[in-house]
Amino acid sequence: MDRALCGAHxxxxxxxxxxxxxxxxxxxxxxxxxxxxDTSHITIKQWVKELRRQLTDATASDIVSILSMILAEAVDEDHIGKNPCRHLKLNLRP
Known part of the structure; x- marks a missing residue:
């Protein structure tokens, strides 16, 4: 990750x-x-489904959280209009 970005967090x-x-x-x-x-809510939702087949729920959740943070920064910087991770339900296993 870019060190300038690292310094911001x-x-x-x-x-x-x-x-x-x-x-x-x-x-x-x-x-x-x-x-x-082109990063849509449905694209991310499908990708998360694939992640959950390969990884633990906690790891998948961490990865989605990082993606959501990145996309939230893109919204704040006016690169995109909304965060496609917003309202994403992970449907974690019981």
Missing amino acids: DVAESTWAKYQAHLHNHLLPRFCDTPLA
Whole structure:
């Protein structure tokens, strides 16, 4: 993750390490070639379904939270009009 971005958020080094791992292992492989405007709620919902088949609920939830934070920043910077992760239900297993 860009160090300038890191400086804007106050989290522990271990949290940054987790963010980096999820970014490189899950988020970038899926979304790096997708324009922000093409990142839809349904696309993310389908991707989360795939994640949940491969990972624990906690890990899938962490990854979606990171994506939502990134997209919220994109909204705040006027790159997109709304966060497609908003109101996303993860339907975690009991």
